[in-house]
Amino acid sequence: SSGLNSAAVADVTFALAGAAFVLAAQEVTRAAYEVARWALYRRYEEHLTGRVIRAALGAGTLDVFERPDLAAKTDRAVRVAGLEPGDLVDGLSMKWSLQAQGVAAAVLVATVSVPAAAILLLVWILVGNRLQANMLRADQFTWEDAVHAASYTHRIGLRQEWAKEVRIFGLVGWLSDRYGRQTSRLLAELANARKVGQRSLTVLLGLVVVANAAVVALATRAAVNGSLDVGAVVLLLQGMLGMSLLADQTGDDLIEYGASRVPVVLELERVVADHSSTTAHSGAVSASGRPAEAIVFEEVTxxxxxxxxxxxxxxxxxxxxxxxxxxxxxxxxxxxxxIKLLTGLEVPQSGRILVDGTDLRAIDQESWRRSVAAIFQDFVHYEMSARDNIGLGAVEQLTQPSIDGEIRCAAARAGADAVLGGLPHGLDTTLSSRLEGGVDLSGGQWQRVALARSLLAVHGGARVLVLDEPTAQLDVRAEADLYNKFLDLTAGLTSVVISHRFSTIRRSSRIIVLDGGHVIEDGSHERLLVAEGVYARMFRKQAMRFGSGDEEDIDG
Ligand SMILES: Nc1ncnc2c1ncn2[C@@H]1O[C@H](COP(=O)(O)OP(=O)(O)OP(=O)(O)O)[C@@H](O)[C@H]1O
Incomplete structure (x- = not known):
């Protein structure tokens, strides 16, 4: 009966064009949204991780990793900053879009009945808050130490570095039992956490049902009365359904997951700042040219x-x-x-360490660190190129074109030239068999690379060279060869060598024996032998046991 007149055609065309426009706009905004979301996600993660790194490294000393109260906070911040904090961005975008739809639905209801919209808004907000509170309580993060314990067990089983030992000791069954038990405990805690607040949630959900039923009943009566037309009733019902989005929890867990990192990071920054203000010891005096006379430990406790x-x-x-x-x-x-005290990684509780008469606390920490090259027993095996593994000894020069020559020279002095020669891509070879095209080195080969790193640091300006047993994995002859050259290599430098091998230690012109927190003997190998003290006893014991003191370890 009713054909379309031209006005109706125009209306329909307009509506269709509008719908097409909305669809196109939606696609464009979706694409833009994805780009922005990804960027924001990474930025937030980078920002938070950056703050943890700056806080932990900014502390200067090792206290943030070693003092039990600080270490727990550092550990927690390092862990959480690495756990996808960018989830916050995803969570917020989900949550905001749901909330906007919920509010739009409330407006729809309000066009029909403002009191109905107000009452429904109130109950949905209450339900939403309660659901959120329950979720927060049950969130894994609130007892993440338990999660950490379980995931540590899990990692023992999966770490490449530990794979040998785990298999040799037959730990697989033990590990999986332990992991299973820890997970069960975790789930029991979760179930307990979920019990709290259930009663009030039930009451609130009852309220939702009652409020919605009441509005439906009143609307039906009004429709029967004729005071509300059918279109309005449909609008009302649609709006009521849509308002449930106000209590929708989608995204809440992501928000909580991402946002809960913030207080942890702030807490770390606060404790590090407090700690540094009481122990700060980086002065303004440049370390350049030091030591020219001596490093002196004075009554150091x-x-x-x-x-x-x-x-x-x-x-x-x-x-x-x-x-x-x-x-x-x-x-x-x-x-x-x-060595940690000498390098400023630890600070004495009393007494002073003087460099050419200046208290180490008055010397700029960074410039002192550049003046000291130290390789510890547990030096780092960087999963990077051979170039970086040696070049990091003089990191400021790493981008200079001449660095490759210097790296090769340091490698040759450390006896690592043969190691470099055997690498398939030369200095570009990644030193890790886990990465494609990479190779792993033997313990002794790694030590030569680390030694080359410390010798390159000398090229970078270091004047003190510390070797804390970095050659223990070289065979005795190789180590002896190295130390035969060592005095030449370190001519003009101040060097400190820690070793359990007499073959190494006897080459030092001066040997000190530490015991009970004091230097108990001090002199050349020959003088200490004549003195017939602890050193002579240790040396003779080994020499007797193995026939030659030249080849054996000092182990008491
Ligand atoms: N971070 C730390 N926190 C608490 N105690 C530590 C820490 N590092 C070392 N110690 C303790 O300090 C003492 C000295 O350790 P240090 O590593 O200086 O000895 P070392 O002479 O180098 O021993 P080794 O010959 O075994 O390498 C040891 O009793 C050790 O247990």
Whole structure:
């Protein structure tokens, strides 16, 4: 009966064009949204991780990793910053779009009945808040230490570095049992957390049902009365359904997951700032050219915080600039600790460390670190190119064109030239068999690379060279060859060598013996033998046991 007149045709055309426009706009905004979301996601992650790195590294000393109270906070911040904090961006965008739809639905209801819209809005907001509170309580993050324990167990089983030992000791069954038990405990805790707040949620959901039923009943009566037309009733019902989006939880877990990282990072920054303000020791004096005379430990007392044990009790020690000192002592005597104090990684509780008469605390920490090259027993195996593994010793020069020549030269001096020669892509070879095209090195080969790194640091300006048993994995002859050259290599430098091997240590012109937090003997190999003290006893014991003191370890 009713054909379309021209006005109706225009209306329909307009509506269709509008719909096409909306669809096209939706596609364009979706694409733009994806780009923006991805960028924001990464930016937020980078920002948060960057703050953790700056806080942890900015502390200067190792306290943030070693003092139990600080270490727990550092550990937590490092962990959470790595756990997809960008989820916050996804969560917020989901949540905001749902909330906008919920509010639009409320407006729809309000066009029919403002009181109905107000009442429904109130109950949905209450339900939403309650659901959110329950979710937060049950969120894994609130007991993430338990999660951490379980995931540590899990990782023991899967780490490449530990694969040998885990299999040799037959730990697979034990690990999976332990992982299973930890997970069950976790789930039990989760079930408990979920119980709390269930009653009030049930009451609120009842309220939702009652409020919606009441509005439907009133609307039906009004429609029957004729005071509400059918179109309005449909609008009302549609709006009511849409308003449930106000309590929708989609995205809440992501928001919580992403946002809960923030207080952890802020807490780390706060404790590091507090800690640094009480222990700050980076002064303004440049370390350049130091030491020219001596490094002096003056009445230095030190114990690791929280360990309750004094390692050094008023230690006095002078290391003349340009000389080489060998340090001997039983396991745990404090040899590595001495180096940490010397490099400023630890700070004495009392006493002073003087560099050419200037307190280390008055010297700019960064410039002092550049003046000292140290390779520790647990030096880093960087999963990077051979170039980087050596070049990081003089990181400021890494981009200079001449660096490859310097790297090769340092490698040759450390006896690592043969190692480089065997690499399939030369300096570009990645030193990790886990990465494509990469190769792994033997323990001794790694040590030569690390040694080359420290020798390159000398090229970069370091004047103190510390070797804390970095050659223990070389065979005795190779180590002896290296140390035969060592005095030439380090001519003009101040060097400190820690070793358990007499073949190495006896070459130092001066040897000090650490025991009980003090230097108990001090002199050349020959003088210490004549003195018939601890050094002579250790040396003779080994020499007797193995026929030659030249080849054996100092182990007491
Ligand atoms: N980060 C730390 N926190 C608490 N105590 C530590 C820490 N590092 C070392 N210690 C303790 O300090 C003492 C000295 O350790 P250090 O590593 O300096 O000895 P070392 O002489 O180098 O031993 P080794 O010959 O075994 O390498 C040891 O008793 C050790 O347990």
């Amino acid at each position: 030190f114990g690791y915080p929280g360990a309750g044990k004094i390692i050094f009790d008023r230690l006095n020690l002078e290391i003349r600039a340009g000389t080489s000192v060998g340090i001997v002592g039983l396991n745990g005597a404090g040899k590595t600790t001495l």
